[in-house]
Amino acid sequence: MEYLEAKNKFISTWGSLGSLWGINKAMAQIQALLFISTKPLSMEEIMEDLKISRGNTSMNLRQLMDWGIVTKTLVAGERKEFFTTEKDVQELARIVAVERSRREIKPVVKVLEEVSTIKDDGTAKTKELIKQTKALHELTETMDIMINKLVNQKQNWITKSLLKLFK
Amino acid sequence: MEYLEAKNKFISTWGSLGSLWGINKAMAQIQALLFISTKPLSMEEIMEDLKISRGNTSMNLRQLMDWGIVTKTLVAGERKEFFTTEKDVQELARIVAVERSRREIKPVVKVLEEVSTIKDDGTAKTKELIKQTKALHELTETMDIMINKLVNQKQNWITKSLLKLFK
DNA sequence: TTAAACTTTCAATAATTATTGAAAGTTTAT
DNA sequence: ATAAACTTTCAATAATTATTGAAAGTTTAA
Incomplete structure (x- = not known):
């Protein structure tokens, strides 16, 4: 080639x-x-x-x-x-991750938070909505925290993270 | 609401x-x-x-x-x-991660691999292309490995991973 | 086997998103 | 101050992607 x-x-x-x-x-x-x-x-x-x-x-x-x-x-x-x-791939990846978190994940977390805290009127469908959006809220928030944590290690963050995960 | x-x-x-x-x-x-x-x-x-x-x-x-x-x-x-x-959010996230890895990341890793192994003709621009795509190849592959590793912990993978990262 | 109940397919169309290009805007050199 | 060199904006248009709906296909009950 x-x-x-x-x-x-x-x-x-x-x-x-x-x-x-x-x-x-x-x-x-x-x-x-x-x-x-x-x-x-x-x-x-x-x-x-x-x-x-x-x-x-x-x-x-x-x-x-x-x-x-x-x-x-x-x-x-x-x-x-x-x-x-930016020529450094790791720095590039950091920037992209932080921006996506800010632009896309955080607003969704906010909506999930709102929806998952509506008043429980006792009906099965309301209970299900609350339960499922709460689970999704927790997951999304955890992932967002994870991304930001990963990415704030600055130097060599990917390699460092990989090592930790493999242990 | x-x-x-x-x-x-x-x-x-x-x-x-x-x-x-x-x-x-x-x-x-x-x-x-x-x-x-x-x-x-x-x-x-x-x-x-x-x-x-x-x-x-x-x-x-x-x-x-x-x-x-x-x-x-x-x-x-x-x-x-x-x-x-699927009603379990963690399982849902696992499936999505694995599918995206398979559908999108892996094909890109393959192209980066190809491009980064072209013959070095000694020109500066070829050297730069090789260097940068090699770095991107490594990064993408590492992230893909990371995703698959994370996701294969099955039970409670998100919480487990988060704990490891915080240490 | 037939017909009703249901699902899938796909060409046509609609909705969305990206791109153009020329006019308006800005900066700099003289 | 002016004009050349350059950049931005944005309405028009093109390209892409999603959606419809009706015809074709499939399954099941009798």
Whole structure:
């Protein structure tokens, strides 16, 4: 496999995997491109490489910056803006995990909490609703705590966690 | 909050959370409905309750069965089919984790493996591609191993894992 | 074996989500 | 102050994904 084939394969696979880490295709592809680039890239270069429009590139870069995955860098003597992504995979994974927890898990935990504390009117269906949402609330909260705990170990968190789990 | 409001809130929240566990809205809503039901439900009841078509219900029930989350149950003296979902949240989480690993993570690990083993032609960009995809390959594989390890503890896996991590 | 009761399939359509491109906005150099 | 270089915004459009509903298929009871 040649460089170009490998590069395209990587970008498209990573792009379609977007759903797994909760971002859209273009966002994931831009990040993938920056991830294997040897230097900061301009909007121009990104749009040309991925064959996407200027508007699309601009919007998705902005979202990547909102996630804290991509940053603007100044290149000496250049007017336009250049972009780089976090290059350390573990740090990348940390950021994604924390963001998803904040954006998606925490709001759900809140709703489950609300629903699971409605007044028990004594009917079987209310009892079941309370019981099941309570269980789900506990599970979701535990998982969220787990993720945040894992991820706050900073240095080498994945390896450390794996070791602990294997014991 | 009354039963009906709580029920609807639960179903719609769980539905929109579908993306987090990688299934579509109708699928998640059907599962949610079954999850808080005190008895097995027929297709008829599901379509009426969620206001979705027969075809949609049929297809999504099938998918839920493919995932191993929902099962057909026979109800004595009834001709039509009835459905139930796994009621234990921990078992539910296990099934979802294992399925996502199989369906999404493993194929990506394979591509990363392929890409990261291309021939090093000595150029900087090839070196960077190899280095970064190798790191991603390792990370993804480690996480996949972690998930499968966690999840195979069967009984009370979440609590057990949490304890280990806190030590 | 037939017909009623039920489920599945799938082409058509609707709903949602992503993308474009050009106009408006901003920054910088002179 | 102005114009060139660049970025952002957003209404229009395209692409994707979900949903419908009716026809075809299956099962069961008599």
